[in-house]
Amino acid sequence: xxxxxxxGFETLAIHAGHTPDPMTGSVMPPIYQTSTYVxxxxxxxxxxxxxxxxxxxxxxxxxxNLAALEGGAVGAAFGSxxxxxxxTLKAVLEEGDxxxxxxxVYGGTERMFRTVWSRFGLRFTYVDTSDLDALRAAIRxxxxxxHIETPxxxxxxxxxxxxxxxxxxxxxxxxxxxxxxPTPFLQRPLDLGADIVVHSxxxxxNGHSDVIGGAVxxxxxxxxxxxxxxxxxxxxxxxxxxxxxxxxxIKTLHVRMTRHCENAGRVAEFLVGHSAARDVLYPGLPxxxxxxxxxxxxxxxxxxxxFDAGSFERARTVAAATRIFQLAESLGGVESLISVPAEMTHxxxxxxxxEKIGLTNGLVRLSVGIEAADDLIEDLGSALEKI
Ligand SMILES: *Cc1c(COP(=O)(O)O)cnc(C)c1O
Numbered sequence: 328x329x330x331x332x333x334x335g336f337e338t339l340a341i342h343a344g345h346t347p348d349p350m351t352g353s354v355m356p357p358i359y360q361t362s363t364y365v366x367x368x369x370x371x372x373x374x375x376x377x378x379x380x381x382x383x384x385x386x387x388x389x390x391x392n393l394a395a396l397e398g399g400a401v402g403a404a405f406g407s408x409x410x411x412x413x414x415t416l417k418a419v420l421e422e423g424d425x426x427x428x429x430x431x432v433y434g435g436t437e438r439m440f441r442t443v444w445s446r447f448g449l450r451f452t453y454v455d456t457s458d459l460d461a462l463r464a465a466i467r468x469x470x471x472x473x474h475i476e477t478p479x480x481x482x483x484x485x486x487x488x489x490x491x492x493x494x495x496x497x498x499x500x501x502x503x504x505x506x507x508x509p510t511p512f513l514q515r516p517l518d519l520g521a522d523i524v525v526h527s528x529x530x531x532x533n534g535h536s537d538v539i540g541g542a543v544x545x546x547x548x549x550x551x552x553x554x555x556x557x558x559x560x561x562x563x564x565x566x567x568x569x570x571x572x573x574x575x576x577i578k579t580l581h582v583r584m585t586r587h588c589e590n591a592g593r594v595a596e597f598l599v600g601h602s603a604a605r606d607v608l609y610p611g612l613p614x615x616x617x618x619x620x621x622x623x624x625x626x627x628x629x630x631x632x633x634f635d636a637g638s639f640e641r642a643r644t645v646a647a648a649t650r651i652f653q654l655a656e657s658l659g660g661v662e663s664l665i666s667v668p669a670e671m672t673h674x675x676x677x678x679x680x681x682e683k684i685g686l687t688n689g690l691v692r693l694s695v696g697i698e699a700a701d702d703l704i705e706d707l708g709s710a711l712e713k714i
Contacts, residue, residue: 344387401555403551425449430683438675531659610625
């Protein structure tokens with residue numbers, strides 16, 4: 328089925344990007360495990376493909392599917408979320424350009440900017456982009472890109488995408504939104520004025536914790552082609568089996584995401600009522616500082632929750648005591664995970680920066696899976712009893 332724009336999200340998730348294979352009738356797209364393609368004459372590739380760093384039909388199916396889900400013109404799949412973010416920098420920036428980046432973005436994003444791209448003449452400023460005045464003040468004449476996440480990891484702050492786009496465009500910059508946490512089922516940044524959406528498909532899009540992958544989607548075709556050029560130029564592309572797995576995962580995205588949100592809502596409510604959990608951070612709670620903005624900008628509030636256990640010792644005790652919530656980095660899979668960001672995912676972030684953004688040593692982050700909510704609540708409850 329071609330991705331008719333009027334089709335519903337759920338229909339696009341299952342059908343966009345591929346039709347039954349014309350040769351065999353296979354309903355699922357084949358995994359084209361090949362590096363090259365035959366030519367009938369010099370410069371006459373039989374099937375339109377020449378070399379698999381440039382194009383692979385399994386990858387193309389995933390890319391067209393992602394573009395349809397984000398409401399974009401061009402999708403490009405990469406070998407990881409960080410490779411996708413790096414491709415956007417290489418496609419749009421030049422030496423001396425300035426980037427404004429959210430102060431609480433994924434730790435690996437900040438590390439890549441600091442350890443690699445600042446050596447090649449790019450300049451970075453970090454601001455809390457939920458504060459629009461702070462964003463406005465950070466824009467310089469040489470600012471070419473604003474990179475944000477909303478909700479952020481692990482502080483769950485929300486930034487106003489439409490307002491950030493207006494400020495970025497006013498300063499002559501593009502806006503990139505890392506849409507990994509909400510996925511296009513809950514939030515569509517391009518509809519709100521963003522220029523570029525990036526994803527770690529490793530997380531909710533694949534949803535089964537068995538692939539590392541990334542993607543970029545743009546609303547503008549010419550900009551999208553510049554990003555796709557990065558696949559050809561340096562080849563940070565995913566293999567066909569990984570593309571196939573992500574495409575298969577996406578077919579149930581809406582079903583999984585609905586259940587992630589339901590379960591997270593119940594777990595958040597439970598934590599709010601528990602004396603051992605303080606400062607429960609979940610955009611769906613009316614007490615969340617940007618709850619109204621989250622309601623406007625998102626379809627639902629996602630599957631990620633953070634709370635403060637009071638100290639590192641207490642956080643460690645809880646994280647080690649759960650039985651269903653597995654102690655691990657990453658997020659977005661069907662199974663529930665628990666982590667202590669200050670000692671795990673955000674250990675590379677200097678302590679004074681962690682303090683500034685409110686990331687305490689006692690912070691516990693949950694990726695709420697799609698198991699029975701009662702089991703998850705019982706598991707957390709008995710772990711919290713231990714502190
Ligand atoms: C995991 C993650 C990334 C990095 O993705 P990889 O696939 O691990 O390279 C980027 N942004 C966010 C929000 C993430 O959660």
